[in-house]
Amino acid sequence: MIRLVIADDQAMIRAGLRMVVETAPGIEVVGEAADGEEALAVTRRLRPDVLLMDIAMPHLGGLDAARRLLADPHPPKIIMLTTFDTDDNLRASLRAGVNGFLLKTSPPEQLIEAVRVVASGDALIDPAATTRVIASFAALHEPAAPPELAALTQRELAVLRLLARGLSNLEISGELEIGEATVRTHVARVLRKLDLRDRTQAVVFAYEAGIVRAGQRDRRRERPC
Template identity: 80%
Template sequence: MTIRVVIADDQSMIRAGLRLVAETAPGIEVVGEAADGVQALSVVRRLRPDVLLLDIAMPRLDGLGTARRLLGDPRPPKIVMLTTFGTDGNLQASLRAGVNGFLLKSSPPEQLVEAVRVAAAGDALIDPAVTTRVIASFAAHPEPSAPPELATLTQRELDVLHLLALGLSNPEIARELGIGDATIRTHVTRVLQKLGLRDRIQAVVFAYEAGVVRPGRRRKGPPR
């Protein structure tokens, strides 16, 4: 089944580069482009793509506003936000809005293709480099109190949540903890279910807001 993609970015060269990368991958078709948020709303609602690659900083309507409006539609696309280190002031808000991924424009081509495939499958991907921006943005906040939901997690599940928040993939978490990939998938599913979260992106936001991970600390369990 072909994954249908729309690209929204105000720079034509960026759009051309993203199209070239996406369409060289088997099973991905770019069906439309948009140069700003208002145009993106029209193109997406007309073409109904599976995935929208959406620049966070655009004229007329920025990526955050575009994402919020589209995610309120009955059949929204999966949204992967594109950013640079200079334009991610809305990072936290975009994550909370429910986007399916965050990717740096400087990411290698294979990571872009992976993000499209992961989003289309209903999962979420956050670039590890973007995770460092999450850490920095939460650094300015006071030490949070642990929400009661954390008490429902086992120590192993807390370890998995911590590593999820650091941007590690399932195989990387498995290597870190010395257990199998299938077991990690089970732990991730249980963490999301117990905390009432939809995907890995929401788990990252929850972990930082709950204080499971704080800047400058490798591992921090919740106070009990």
């Protein structure tokens, strides 16, 4: 059973989110919070698997609450909810290491999928948000290849490049013609070698390093040298 806390300053939004997720088997809403300070207290007391939190809340914003929780010894998986009008906060959340982003306009099935995906240890960014967030993030500076890249094999670099373009493990498996379990192994090695928390941070790293650039959408097969 996935234990979930919902944090949003609007009671009707919280009620709607609860209604959606409680229709899905295997997900239980164990608590709610109306602001960032309350989200901290409720989350630390109940220790849910996943925290679904609005990025803009009174008293303490969702981003600051996420930063504090992610500094805890055993933080929950965090999905940020947004209306997508605060690009700077979204970029900062990516750097902080949240596990997912979801637009408040996303369909119910996508919300349920997001909760399950991040609970399993993966990361998820709403497809409608990915292009704009990453493009604006990458435009902040000129890409520079960090020295950590030298630790990656050609295969791992290919996996990172495809991961950064938003491909799932199954899609990467098809692109590189390797097993899905092998993809998971490569992803784990990439994260470990680059000292990254999850796939979300890997996407940011890839754009910062210039491994992929905003607007790239070619799906040609990539093969290691």
